[in-house]
Amino acid sequence: MNATRVLVLNSGSSSVKYQLIDMRDATRLAVGLVERIGEQTSRFKHTCLTSGDTRELDGPIADHDAALKAVAEELARDGLGLDSPELAAIGHRVVHGGMFFTEPTVVDDAVLHEIERLIPVAPLHNPANLTGIRTAMALRPDLPQVAVFDTAFHTTMPESAARYAIDTKIADRHRVRRYGFHGTSHAYVSRATAHLLGKAPEDVNVIVLHLGNGASASAVRGGRCVDTSMGLTPLEGLVMGTRSGDLDPAVIFHLQRVGGMSMDEIDTLLNKRSGLFGLCGDNDMREIQRRMEAGDEEARLAFEIYVHRLKKYIGAYYAVLGTVDAVAFTAGVGENAAFVREAAVEGLAGLGLAVDGARNAVRGDEPRLVSPEGARVAVAVVPTDEEMEIATQTYALVGKNS
Structure with missing residues (x-):
């Protein structure tokens, strides 16, 4: 059987949202949220949509590594574990891809390095995104990890829209330009709108x-x-x-x-x-x-x-x-x-x-x-x-x- 499931991870500064989706028919199998990571009052809500069961856990979750391991354990309890041969890949939301990443990309060391280089222009988001990717890679080093960038959809903007009217040498040296965000949403909604219009x-x-x-x-x-x-x-x-x-x-x-x-x-x-x-x-x-x-x-x-x-x-x-x-x-x-x-x-x-x-x-x-x-x-x-x-x-x- 071909692997048809994708685990989507959105690692924020103190949270992890996730969904497990079977791409054969776009069916959601499980969804969840870990929040307040690093606090004594961490919360974890997991729902298995195949059974309808919801489990809520309260208590300290030290870091993203512990959070993702907890996610893996809850998925395994539902028979949807990360070791499943039906899992094709883990898709990660990454906020800033600069001009380098214009499409979804399989993560390797070079990709990790470039996402890290972009931290100065996304200091609140890219570090957390990186942590999620690295933890997932440690849990399943044999599985493709794919980075999907919020900025990618906007890389088609012409230079006349993307450039600020400042000294070009300074702008280029410090990568100052208009990147745009919410790209996955804009991509999805623009395409769905076209379909709505037939x-x-x-x-x-x-x-x-x-x-x-x-x-x-x-x-x-x-x-x-x-x-x-x-x-x-x-x-x-x-x-x-x-x-x-x-x-x-x-x-x-x-x-x-x-x-x-x-x-x-x-x-x-x-x-x-x-x-x-x-x-x-x-x-x-x-x-x-x-x-x-x-x-x-x-x-x-x-x-x-x-x-x-x-x-x-x-x-x-x-x-x-x-x-x-x-x-x-x-x-x-x-x-x-x-x-x-x-x-x-x-x-x-x-x-x-x-x-x-x-x-x-x-x-x-x-x-x-x-x-x-x-x-x-x-x-x-x-x-x-x-x-x-x-x-x-x-x-x-x-x-x-x-």
Whole structure:
């Protein structure tokens, strides 16, 4: 029997998310999350989807090595262990691949070295991603380990979109350019949107709006990204839960010179104390909606700033693409907040954009259109599935040889 299973691992700084997927029919066999790694209050939730059993464990998990060994033990209890001959590969989410990695890649020493070299431009993410890969390699050294990069989908951007207008020698020396993130989500959603329209991805132009606590937009022409809102880091672009998104770079100089803030303090401000949270003290869109309905003007202003930025990017990417077949909303806010979708396209009828109130109010787990019948540009809600995208890319790379 050919090996058809892929274990998807997403190793964060203090967590490990995972899914075991059988690629014969895209069936999830097990899912789980280990969080608060390194703390006394570590938590581990594992669900075997073939039996419906869920197990929760509380207690200290010292490091990622211990976390992944615990994952392997729980999978083995369900007869889904890492030693199974049906396991074809382990697919790893890696946040930053720079310009070197443009597609999923089987990990070897050279790949590990390059991911390590990229740590200065992804200091919060790449170290944890590396730890997960190395631990998995130690557990199954004979099994292909595949790195799937958040930045890869955006490497098709032309230089006119990827370059910042600064001295090119300095930019090249320090690898300063726009890389973009959430690439696996943008790839999955743009392709799923084309299928929803009954067309091939290469025949469709899509604006993808990935709206979660982190948020990003992309312009996708014929299945290839031509622009995206995040840049050197995930800080650029849309207003997010706790990140500022776009701002005048001189704000940083001003805060240092006039405000007396250190670089670390400014970094913390822009990444963790800005965005919706900085504007109104909440980064949960549900709470912001509740506050607006209660007449809270601070929450309303925060929401208006959020939507204003969103509309600017929709308009900008409409201009970049020239013609647009669909605008697709995805991720936690994009999929669930009907009022955000409505506000984002309000007043854009001249661009062919509108939502149907009844359709927009419907909630579901399947891709669906929320625009009026016969709309010139489709407005879609497409639940993202980054784990399935990682599994699909991993299996496409190694499955034929398994």
